[in-house]
Amino acid sequence: MHSVARPGSTISTTSTPVRDPNGLGWPAKSTLDRLHESPSARKEREAKLAAAVRTLLECIGEDPEREGLMRTPARYAQALLWMTKGYEERLSEVINDAIFAEDHDEMVIVRDIDVFSLCEHHLVPFTGKVSIGYIPNKLVLGLSKLARIAETFSRRLQVQERLTRQIALAVEEAVQPRGVAVVMEATHMCMTMRGVQKPGSTTMTSTMLGAFRDRQKTREEFLTLIRSPSSLHR
Incomplete structure (x- = not known):
């Protein structure tokens, strides 16, 4: 098994982030700023977010100066940026040349991958498992990259359907397989904590x-x- 380069592919370390009308890339152009911001700009972003969290605490009637909340704005700002770090990752960097020539022509499946994301409607978590399968067309993807692809797109504000x-x-773009199947089951906190x-x-x-x-039989087998x-x- 050896790594190969695919002429004309957008998966390369020098390519621009993958974007298409089907929503493979970033849902808002402004999120691209996080890919290129300097350390000082990152600090400014964190400070702005922390100030917003402080305002949020005040708006629900809390005291941001009390002991338990004094550092909450900064903590939450850092946590939210980490939980949305998928905006800072290019698909090419996630794949990282882990594409290999291989004659395997039956299904490759990685199932029960844990995913954690934030609902873009209420900014509360939804968590679950995703199973990914594809039928190679002379190329296979490193198994860990399937989990990394799921992680990258889940670390953004999402709806489950789009995720x-x-x-x-992303799998289709990476290795141009004969087919791709993804099934996700998740629990949404916006349905359990509210509403x-x-x-x-x-x-x-x-x-x-x-x-x-x-092909119905192929789908049913998966x-x-x-x-x-x-x-x-067992």
Whole structure:
């Protein structure tokens, strides 16, 4: 197994961030600023965010000067920037040349990848698991990169439907496989802590591309494999 370069591919260390009308890249152009900001600009961003958190605390009737909250604005600013660090990552850097020539032509599946994201509607977490499968077309992707792709897109303000599709499009962009399938199941805190307040409810989304979309048997095989009990845990 050896690494290969694909002429004409946008996956390269010198390419611009991948952006397309289907939402593979950044949802807002302003988020691109985080890719290139200087250390001083980063500090300014943190300070501005911390000031906003302080205002938020005041608006809910709290005292930002009391002992338990004195450092909360700075802590939350740093935490929120970390939880959205996917805005600072290029797909090319995530892949990092981990594309290999291989004749394997059956499914490659990594399942039950833990994901953590923030709902863009209420800025509260949703957490779950994602399973990713693809059918190679002479090229395979390093297995850990499937998890890294999921992590990169989940570390942004998201909706589950878009996150599922972005992961699938990223795998398709990386290795041009015969098909890609992504299934995600998640619990949304905006449904359990507020609103309808239904603890235990889950949301499932899927994106099927290529052979998985066109061939029912291929799709059913993937769904059966990701639902079957793991032999490693018997």
